[in-house]
Amino acid sequence: MTAVSTPGAVLRLNDVAKIYPGSPPVHALDGIDLAIGEGELAAVVGPSGSGKSTLLHVMGALDRPTHGTVEIDGIDVATLSDRALSGLRSQKIGFIFQDFFLIDGLTATANVAEGLLYRGLPRRARNERARHALERVGLGHRLTHRPNQLSGGERQRVAIARAIVGNPAIVFADEPTGNLDSATSDEIATLFADLNSDGATIVVITHDRELAARFPRLVELRDGRITGDTSLHPV
Amino acid sequence: MKSRLRLSDLVGLGFRGLAARPTRAVLTAIGIAIGIAAIVAVIGISASGRADLIATLDRLGTNLLRVSPGSGVFGTGSEVPEEAARMAARIGPVQSVSQTTRVEATVRRNDLISELETGGLAVLASRIDLLDQLSVDVVVGRFLDEATSEVPTVVLGAVASERLGIADLEPRPRVYLDGHWFTVIGILEETELHPDLERAVLIGYPVAENLFDTSESPTALYVRAAPEFLNDVAEVIPATVNPQQPDAVEVTRPSDALLARQAADEALTQLLVGLGAVALLVAGVAIANVMVMSVLERRTEIGVRRALGATKRHIRLQFLVESTLLAGIGGLLGIALGGGITVAFAANRGLTLSVPPEGIALSIAAALAIGALAGLYPAWRAARIPPAEAVRK
Numbered sequence: 001m002t003a004v005s006t007p008g009a010v011l012r013l014n015d016v017a018k019i020y021p022g023s024p025p026v027h028a029l030d031g032i033d034l035a036i037g038e039g040e041l042a043a044v045v046g047p048s049g050s051g052k053s054t055l056l057h058v059m060g061a062l063d064r065p066t067h068g069t070v071e072i073d074g075i076d077v078a079t080l081s082d083r084a085l086s087g088l089r090s091q092k093i094g095f096i097f098q099d100f101f102l103i104d105g106l107t108a109t110a111n112v113a114e115g116l117l118y119r120g121l122p123r124r125a126r127n128e129r130a131r132h133a134l135e136r137v138g139l140g141h142r143l144t145h146r147p148n149q150l151s152g153g154e155r156q157r158v159a160i161a162r163a164i165v166g167n168p169a170i171v172f173a174d175e176p177t178g179n180l181d182s183a184t185s186d187e188i189a190t191l192f193a194d195l196n197s198d199g200a201t202i203v204v205i206t207h208d209r210e211l212a213a214r215f216p217r218l219v220e221l222r223d224g225r226i227t228g229d230t231s232l233h234p235v
Numbered sequence: 236m237k238s239r240l241r242l243s244d245l246v247g248l249g250f251r252g253l254a255a256r257p258t259r260a261v262l263t264a265i266g267i268a269i270g271i272a273a274i275v276a277v278i279g280i281s282a283s284g285r286a287d288l289i290a291t292l293d294r295l296g297t298n299l300l301r302v303s304p305g306s307g308v309f310g311t312g313s314e315v316p317e318e319a320a321r322m323a324a325r326i327g328p329v330q331s332v333s334q335t336t337r338v339e340a341t342v343r344r345n346d347l348i349s350e351l352e353t354g355g356l357a358v359l360a361s362r363i364d365l366l367d368q369l370s371v372d373v374v375v376g377r378f379l380d381e382a383t384s385e386v387p388t389v390v391l392g393a394v395a396s397e398r399l400g401i402a403d404l405e406p407r408p409r410v411y412l413d414g415h416w417f418t419v420i421g422i423l424e425e426t427e428l429h430p431d432l433e434r435a436v437l438i439g440y441p442v443a444e445n446l447f448d449t450s451e452s453p454t455a456l457y458v459r460a461a462p463e464f465l466n467d468v469a470e471v472i473p474a475t476v477n478p479q480q481p482d483a484v485e486v487t488r489p490s491d492a493l494l495a496r497q498a499a500d501e502a503l504t505q506l507l508v509g510l511g512a513v514a515l516l517v518a519g520v521a522i523a524n525v526m527v528m529s530v531l532e533r534r535t536e537i538g539v540r541r542a543l544g545a546t547k548r549h550i551r552l553q554f555l556v557e558s559t560l561l562a563g564i565g566g567l568l569g570i571a572l573g574g575g576i577t578v579a580f581a582a583n584r585g586l587t588l589s590v591p592p593e594g595i596a597l598s599i600a601a602a603l604a605i606g607a608l609a610g611l612y613p614a615w616r617a618a619r620i621p622p623a624e625a626v627r628k
Contacts, residue, residue: 090544120239
């Protein structure tokens with residue numbers, strides 16, 4: 001297990017710590033070294049309270065570490081302004097949330113197209129790419145449905161389509177199956193594997209060891225520290 | 236590597252945000268609509284009223300002076316030279332002069348009515364050019380001319396015709412002036428600037444002199460002068476028309492009454508516009524309130540948008556545009572409402588419709604400005620939400 005840079009790393013964390021002030025201060029993350037290579041499909045697994053969400057936010061440039069460095073696609077996050085950080089998220093990062101976080105009033109296509117909204121693409125181009133992304137996740141027949149007309153699994157597929165529609169360098173999924181039954185969870189895991197085999201780099205964060213075990217790489221997190229990192233096929 | 240949001244998408248986001256909670260949007264917009272409607276209606280109604288007032292002023296002219304040479308504390312007995320009108324006409328800037336003289340007679344419907352029941356009507360001897368001088372017209376018949384001035388014919392003022400019960404000239408009505416029957420040949424239109432003429436019957440000077448011994452010493456002189464010298468004329472006229480008692484001469488400008496009304500209208504308009512502005516202010520506070528609520532409810536949406544790459548500025552603009560649109564829609568509603576009220580009012584009162592476009596532009600601008608101002612604080616709060624916290628479960 002080593003954090004020493006893999007040359008093709010999309011994401012690299014060096015000695016990252018996140019400390020929330022208070023008395024006593026909470027060390028949510030401590031001494032994290034982690035590198036995710038291009039084309040990897042990895043799971044970060046840990047019990048609740050292990051710092052998974054904090055790690056996701058730090059990895060996804062939604063939050064900054066208290067110290068240590070985070071590099072995304074070769075860019076050191078610490079040097080970026082909030083505005084540039086937003087730019088980075090719009091171009092390089094896709095997010096998938098446990099509660100899907102779709103916009104109720106919009107069709108599946110419009111929801112997915114929202115993933116390109118902050119790239120300044122014209123509407124027509126956004127919708128075109130959104131349709132392709134929906135077809136890619138197996139929802140070509142649900143283009144004009146609204147979230148409340150879709151099942152939980154379908155909603156999560158829409159959210160996944162939104163995350164991949166812009167071909168980001170890396171996709172983070174936060175408990176993507178937390179609200180789904182086991183059959184649907186299986187389908188979602190399979191979808192991740194499919195997307196990965198097409199070249200997407202995906203990091204899934206979950207407390208579900210069974211789900212995590214289906215991915216080629218398993219990073220274990222406990223009390224803010226990495227306690228294990230095993231690869232089926234070492235990169 | 237930059238986030239970009241197209242302007243059209245920004246506006247789309249604003250509309251979508253409102254459409255997501257339509258009832259709330261409508262209720263909030265109504266506040267603005269009422270304020271704007273009040274302002275537009277007040278401006279529209281007063282402008283329509285003023286348009287008529289100005290038309291009246293234009294028609295009547297503001298360069299007419301009415302001179303009563305003999306009234307005042309001791310004025311009743313004073314001798315005014317018969318040539319007063321000619322003297323006045325010699326003042327340089329004076330363009331024309333006409334006059335009336337009080338006739339010592341009463342007017343009655345017929346000889347069976349008591350001499351005491353005059354109905355408050357006066358008999359005036361009038362020059363034949365009086366109507367041209369005053370820009371007054373007859374509604375029926377015609378005015379006195381050289382021929383009819385010689386014979387017992389009479390023209391009735393508007394109020395006089397009503398009190399005598401004579402509304403038209405068929406069948407040849409006559410009135411009774413102290414022992415003499417006079418044939419009515421015309422009725423004057425209403426002329427609010429000359430109440431003394433409305434309440435009088437007019438006969439010619441020759442017949443007045445023959446039958447009632449009326450002199451040409453004027454009771455009222457009507458003097459038109461070049462507008463730029465009107466004040467100078469007003470100053471020299473007393474000594475000209477009544478050299479013995481210049482202090483007794485009263486010079487008035489009938490159009491002043493209209494100007495005073497215009498000033499009063501304007502003051503009232505300003506007050507009402509002020510009230511409308513207060514309504515707008517209250518509506519602005521309501522918008523700010525609703526937007527703050529909306530920001531709290533939409534934390535997750537804000538978090539997701541930040542995760543998708545929205546900058547703080549994009550979030551701020553989204554909420555600003557939303558509140559500005561909200562107020563703008565309210566403003567349009569208000570203009571429609573206020574315009575409708577103005578049209579209905581003008582039609583009802585027979586006023587000339589006049590809705591000043593700058594008033595409309597101004598009220599839309601006011602609505603948009605209020606919306607933008609009301610959105611500032613909520614937008615700032617929305618942008619300040621840390622994205623990581625907003626997407627936390």
